[in-house]
Amino acid sequence: MPARLTDMIDRAELTSLVHSVGRNLDQKAFEGMRAIYTADAEAITPGGTAHGIEAVIAQVRRNHQDYEASQHLFGDVQVDVDGDTAVIGANTVVTLVPEAEHRHIHRTIGVRYRFDGIRTSEGWRLRRVGITPVWERSTISA
DSSP, rough: OOOHHHHHHHHHHHHHHHHHHHHHHHHTTTGGGGGGEEEEEEEETEEEESSSSSHHHHHHEEETEEEEEEEEEEEEEEEEEEETTEEEEEEEEEEEEEEEGGGEEEEEEEEEEEEEEETTTTEEEEEEEEEEEEEEEEOOOO
């Protein structure tokens, strides 16, 4: 297969993985992270640092447990592939909707994600994620 075509396929697969992160978070399908991240994955977020897929899933649950719903909108996904590794950056706007008794307070956050990808025998997987907050806005309605 021509190198350029392989590069395009790799970029598409990695971009799809990034979007799968948001979809699993929004659907609270936290166990689905096992098909996205490697067993030795690392997450460095404002909610803490986690090493290993079990710890990553536990951290995701903990950080999303107080929210009834969320919406992660990934954009400006940039993928740099270097053989069997990749660095992926994405701007993300996240809206978090609390449980029913606090539904009048919405939190919207702009963050920058950085993922490190690796090609495995099962295809591309993410082995590291870092999240850097850029801005935040809370909306209180009557």
